Amino acid sequence: MDLEKIYKEGKQGDRRAYKLLYEECVHQMLNISYKITGSLHSAEDVFHDAFVKSISKLSDLQDFTKYKSWLKRIVVNKSIDLIRKKIEWKEIEEGDWEEDVEDPHWYRGLSFKQINTCIDLLPDGCKQVLTLYLLEQYKHREVAEILRISVSTSKSQYLRALSLLRKSITEKYKL
């Protein structure tokens, strides 16, 4: 798919180009939003608003290669806005830390669905940090800025998320 061509046609108001942009972006953006909000319905609403906003501001964007990261930032911000009040930034407790694991491949045999089920069960706060830092490759500094927390909180929440996830998986699937 020639993104530059699609982008240029989209800039000129071509609605077929909008559809192609939509198809290019919808899967990733919807899933990011879902991971943050925990609701497919909310994720669809977020993506709807973000995509329409990005289309209306398309002519402001000079470099088409930045379109996806720009749209992603809109989606992330809107998703965070939806759940920000729900997040309680808990202090890290001793039990939240996982000790070193002897078998680094302990997760073998797990399906993505099983992993996803346990990610969905993570408490708000560390789930969002895990999504942004691990899956979307934001830096801790950026995660901190997006979530309006300190960098150290972002780091500790991330470690907590990994630890809780492993604990949840091993308990749930008897590993």
Next chain:
Amino acid sequence: MSFEDYLKHNREGLYDKEAGPELWDRIDKAVESKSVDSSSKNLRLVMALIFVLIAGVFVSYIFYSIKQQSNALEETKQELFAIRSIMEDQLQNKSSFKRIKAVNMSANYVQSDPEITNALINTMLNDEDEAVRMASINALEMFAELSPVKEALIQVLEVSDRPFIQVKIINILADINDKRILPLLDQIIDDQGRPGYVKEEALIARNSIKSL
């Protein structure tokens, strides 16, 4: 590979949610309505620009007209001032002919300039030459209904001993049907010293006024 790296490299596998089929339709409608909004905004902008343009032209036209009127008024004032000066100068001239010429010239400006009207009334009342006085009466005839002109005509009728002037004024006042001259007309009718044709004109005028 650590669990962390495994997740990092298998993000696509973890992104398993799919958009509902109606999501694109919702977006398409929203984009269309935004586009319509944008078009109508542009249309409103164009309309506003046209309105501003028309308003600008209109205001300029009004401004230009006012300026033109103002210029015309100023020109008229200057013209009247010039005519008044010439007339006042000419009415003082020793030559009756020149005074009659000044009176005739001034006749066109009676309604525009009270000072010219007063100068003509003054000439009608005081000029030594009957021909000049008569020219003034002729000049003022069309404006007999103006209060100062009417008062002056009555005054001339009371004091003038010139039969032709009396007849002219009786006719003028009869035409405007001013009942106040009825006692004066009765006096003229009863005055034995008046020429018969003057009394006859007075009688006709009185009957004409009374009949209305």
